[in-house]
Amino acid sequence: xxxxxxxxxxxxxxxxxxxxxxxxxxxxxxxxxxxxxxxxxxxxxxxxxxxxxxxxxxxxxxxxxxxxxxxxxxxxxxxxxxxxxxxxxxxxxxxxxxxxxxxxxxxxxxxxxxxxxxxxxxxxxxxxxxxxxxxxxxxxxxxxxxxxxxxxxxxxxxxxxxxxxxxxxxxxxxxxxxxxxxxxxxxxxxxxxxxxxxxxxxxxxxxxxxxxxxxxxxxxxxxxxxxxxxxxxxxxxxxxxxxxxxxxxxxxxxxxxxxxxxxxxxxxxxxxxxxxxxxxxxxxxxxxxxxxxxxxxxx
Amino acid sequence: xxxxxxxxxxxxxxxxxxxxxxxxxxxxxxxxxxxxxxxxxxxxxxxxxxxxxxxxxxxxxxxxxxxxxxxxxxxxxxxxxxxxxxxxxxxxxxxxxxxxxxxxxxxxxxxxxxxxxxxxxxxxxxxxxxxxxxxxxxxxxxxxxxxxxxxxxxxxxxxxxxxxxxxxxxxxxxxxxxxxxxxxxxxxxxxxxxxxxxxxxxxxxxxxxxxxxxxxxxxxxxxxxxxxxxxxxxxxxxxxxxxxxxxxxxxxxxxxxxxxxxxxxxxxxxxxxxxxxxxxxxxxxxxxxxxxxxx
Numbered sequence: 001x002x003x004x005x006x007x008x009x010x011x012x013x014x015x016x017x018x019x020x021x022x023x024x025x026x027x028x029x030x031x032x033x034x035x036x037x038x039x040x041x042x043x044x045x046x047x048x049x050x051x052x053x054x055x056x057x058x059x060x061x062x063x064x065x066x067x068x069x070x071x072x073x074x075x076x077x078x079x080x081x082x083x084x085x086x087x088x089x090x091x092x093x094x095x096x097x098x099x100x101x102x103x104x105x106x107x108x109x110x111x112x113x114x115x116x117x118x119x120x121x122x123x124x125x126x127x128x129x130x131x132x133x134x135x136x137x138x139x140x141x142x143x144x145x146x147x148x149x150x151x152x153x154x155x156x157x158x159x160x161x162x163x164x165x166x167x168x169x170x171x172x173x174x175x176x177x178x179x180x181x182x183x184x185x186x187x188x189x190x191x192x193x194x195x196x197x198x199x200x201x202x203x204x205x206x207x208x209x210x211x212x213x214x215x216x217x218x219x220x221x222x223x224x225x226x227x228x229x230x231x232x233x234x235x236x237x238x239x240x241x242x243x244x245x246x247x248x249x250x251x252x253x254x255x256x257x258x259x260x261x262x263x264x265x266x267x268x269x270x271x272x273x274x275x276x277x278x279x280x281x282x283x284x285x286x287x288x289x290x291x292x293x294x295x296x297x298x299x
Numbered sequence: 300x301x302x303x304x305x306x307x308x309x310x311x312x313x314x315x316x317x318x319x320x321x322x323x324x325x326x327x328x329x330x331x332x333x334x335x336x337x338x339x340x341x342x343x344x345x346x347x348x349x350x351x352x353x354x355x356x357x358x359x360x361x362x363x364x365x366x367x368x369x370x371x372x373x374x375x376x377x378x379x380x381x382x383x384x385x386x387x388x389x390x391x392x393x394x395x396x397x398x399x400x401x402x403x404x405x406x407x408x409x410x411x412x413x414x415x416x417x418x419x420x421x422x423x424x425x426x427x428x429x430x431x432x433x434x435x436x437x438x439x440x441x442x443x444x445x446x447x448x449x450x451x452x453x454x455x456x457x458x459x460x461x462x463x464x465x466x467x468x469x470x471x472x473x474x475x476x477x478x479x480x481x482x483x484x485x486x487x488x489x490x491x492x493x494x495x496x497x498x499x500x501x502x503x504x505x506x507x508x509x510x511x512x513x514x515x516x517x518x519x520x521x522x523x524x525x526x527x528x529x530x531x532x533x534x535x536x537x538x539x540x541x542x543x544x545x546x547x548x549x550x551x552x553x554x555x556x557x558x559x560x561x562x563x564x565x566x567x568x569x570x571x572x573x574x575x576x577x578x579x580x581x582x583x584x585x586x587x588x589x590x591x592x593x594x
Contacts, residue, residue: 022496024419027411030404030467031423037464038429038438041445045437048444101341104334118576119342123349123565125572127525129542130561133549134348137355142364144347174348235434238527241550252436259440259532272440276433283432 048269059265067270076254080274083250086165087233090172091180094229095222097173098180103214106188117185124178129238135174136242139167163245171239176232180225187221188214220293227286231279251275349565356558363555373559383560385538389455393540394524397462402516404463405470406508410500412471413478430468438465439532446533453535461533462526466519473518477511478504510582514575521571525564 052064070076105116123131138145139161149155161167195217199209237252244250249257251271258268356374360367377383412424430438442461446453481504489499505512527542534543541560548554 022500023411023415024417025411026407027415027420027423030408030411030471031419031426033404034423034426034429034464034467037442037445037460039426041441042429042433042437044444044448045441097337097341100334100337104331104338108331108334120345122569122572123345125521125525126349126565126568127527127542127545127561129527129545129549130352130564131348133545133557133561134352137351137363138348140364144351174344231432231434235436237436238546255436255440259443265444268440269444272437276437279432279434 045269045272048266049273051266051269053264053266064266067264067266070267071270071274076271079249079251079254080278082165082248083234083252084278086169086172086250087230089169090176090233091226091229093169093173094177094180095225097177098184098225099222102181102184102188106185106191107193117182120178120181128175132171132175132238132242135171136162136167139170139243162243163248165244165248167243168240168248168250171243172233172236175236175239176229179228179232180222183221183224183228184218185221187218191217220290223286223289227282230282234279234282235275352558352561352565355555356562358555358558361555363558373555376556377559377563380556382538383541383544383556386541386544389538390524390541393455393458393462393530394520396459397466397523398516398520400459400463401466401470401519402512405467405515406474406505406512408467409471409474409478410504413475414483427468427471430465431472435528436532439529442529443532453533455535455538455540457533457535458530458540461529462523465529466523469519469522470515473515474508474511477508481507510579514578517571517575517578521568521575525568 047061048059049067050063050065051059051061052066054060101120105113109116137143140146141160141162146155146159146161149159150157161170191214195213196209199213200206204212234250235252237250237256240248240250240253251274255268255271255275258264258271262268354366355363357369357371358366359370359372408423408427412420412427439461442457442464443453446457446460451457486496486499486503489503490496494502525542527546530540531543531546534540541564545557545560548557
């Protein structure tokens, strides 16, 4: 730019204003589309949550807190508590699995690390239902996993995974563990290995070095992973359907039921808003955490 | 996808890390046996379900636990299953339309978002992120309510509209960083040579973005084809997309044909993802952006 003769500048500035108009025109169709189909539809859910149904079960707009009040019903709070419990447990288990895997690949993967990460990411893009279905076959009562566990004496004939809460969490972990591995891997990749060496030089044992150097340096990756796993785990209804029994349903199954079997759309909308609220609280906590981290880093 | 970025972003760091690992080995550090064992176990469990589905798709028996011998029985059953075949056709149509629509809107949007400095631009940038942080069940419910509210009967068409809406975000996210990496001075040079702003975009910017556009198109095709939740909420009665059909099949008892369909879908999506990762290589190592990026 600086190489251009000064006389060229005013002419170009004149063009830039027409250019700015082009960028707006390019942006407009997509933005309008998203506003019409996404923002409008999300607002509709919020509006219907305070609506009612007529005698035939058709949804009616209005202002009625009946559906919102119904959420306090113990039948629903129990499901919400279970969903929260399963989602949090899924996050913790994913972290415990993903950390060693990401660590091994990032720091000891050598020239295979790109291939290994690709080997984790690629099956994740394969059909979610087919993967979950395969996982439910693996976990079934006479499936390969329980047979192997029985052979080494870790399980007996009565041990079940499918149709229990363990099965649901196992399904959620299998479905979303990749979301934890990727940000952790990215954080560990960026980790300055000389920090670990410095820890060792200062006579920190491997455990102390890990807890005082490696873990704090990668906590942002872990935080991102926790959000990325919590979000879909909380909204999932396939895992509870395939791996849990009727007494293991999560809030996603409840929403699905209200829209398809129960035909109570206002209540379904109220449940959907409740789910969004829980997730927004989680997101807010994450944003506050990362902002605090950034503020400390720049100080 | 953002998920794929670390792999490529890590590339320049490679020699340095290799050097470091040599110096670490110089300190006679033990190989972390436990960590490697955990990772191996993880990989085994990651691939076990996929292996089981693939293996039992070639089973001669109906069982999902006993392998009776190799046969193509379930693939033959699939080829003669008109319901599943029409679902496959529906899924292919939906994916193609969603791919075309979302790439057109998404590329334009990405260009506009990066280059525009207006308030509308930053607002549109925020709207773009909404689908990425909203669970699919919420967007599914919301889309369904919108269509029903507008009095539109749910059908293949409504699935297409919903899939386009949520694919735009992906296209935009993938392309934004690519557009940002382009050097705007090349566009300006084209304009100094007499091109209009639009000609500069069409003749200079878009060709430079082509590898990334193709890669994102392939990715969207695969994602939409495999999508279940959104399709489930926005589809009508007949003919339902393949993943919705699979969902009702696996809910109501074991049907070995699903293993065959599942295996084909796994192979298809893995192939497409590999293609999406490979496309930029076809245009040279750095996605053909070397000429234009300021680096």
